[in-house]
Amino acid sequence: MADKLLEVQNLRTQFFTRGGVVKAVEDVSFYLDESETLGVVGESGCGKSVTALSVMRLIDRPGKIVGGRILFRGEDVLEMDEEELYELRGGKIAMIFQDPTTSLNPVFTVGNQISEAIKVHLKLDDRAARNRTIEMMERVRIPDARRRYTQYPHEFSGGMRQRVMIAMALSCNPQLLVADEPTTALDVTIQAQVLDLMKALSEEFKTATMLITHDLGVVAGMAQRIVVMYAGRVIEEAPTRALFATPAHPYTQALLSAVPRSSVPRGTRLTAIPGQPPNLVNLPAGCSFAPRCPKVQPRCRVERPELETVGPNQRAACFYPY
Secondary structure, three states: OOOOOEEEEEEEEEEEEOOEEEEEEEEEEEEEOOOOEEEEEOOOOOOHHHHHHHHOOOOOOOEEEEEEEEEEOOEEHHHOOHHHHHHHEOOOEEEEOOOHHHHOOOOOOHHHHHHHHHHHHHOOOHHHHHHHHHHHHHHOOOOOHHHHOOOOHHHOOHHHHHHHHHHHHHOOOOOEEEEEOOOOOOOHHHHHHHHHHHHHHHHHHOOEEEEEEOOHHHHHOOOOEEEEEEOOEEEEEEEHHHHHHOOOOHHHHHHHHOOOOOOOOOOOOOOOOOOOOOOOOOOOOOOOOHHHOOOOOHHHHOOOOOOEEEEOOEEEOOOOOO
């Protein structure tokens, strides 16, 4: 699969804590084509963000990537030295984090922070980097960009700070953008604006996007394909239209049932998934979703299902799909 931009093979990332080994990501595999948007969805704690950080090789102690391969244009990120990683991050792969407040340094101006990445990766001088920064600030629709170049993060609203992060991420023309819950801290109106902006710029720059979110509504309008994660594993993978039309895994079905709909009469209670996700230190035998699954059978409690083809380009880790 040399034509794949990103290919993650059997990735395993664990955290070694006093309470035991947390198996945050277990045997996760997926791929991403050039210019494609892949949605990675699931409940909090399912391993989405850890997968994203693993792709960037940003896992710190007590965490460790203990197995698998992460191929970017055929080169294994896990075998790169620090100099190669320095060129990769920001230049070839950029990341937008959940909270722009903690991603931006409060003691440097917004303009300087964007310019610094441009100077490092595009090898531009101060004046050219400044011009490129102002251009990118205008592209992400920050008004009066020339004046705001000299302002500090606290002078920007949450939505504007996230626009700064998008400008910073795309300023060096990366081939892959990893967006980890990029709209979680924003209100609904600003969320829609930021997502529309991300989609437009990704298409303009022909940047592939790995979009991490717990919100299925977000990926519905953004992604061509979706990977669903549960308890550190991929449990379903499908084209977006197929996943929404015919979800195969009971967990995916439950997630979709829990999405609020405008057609539902006012006062109707939302559908909730019963129970809690399993303890990642002590995972149950068999299927991890079995204790919460309405279709559970005796086999599910003793055997772990593998991802199997259940439809055109659709795979699910379930013995009894649909």
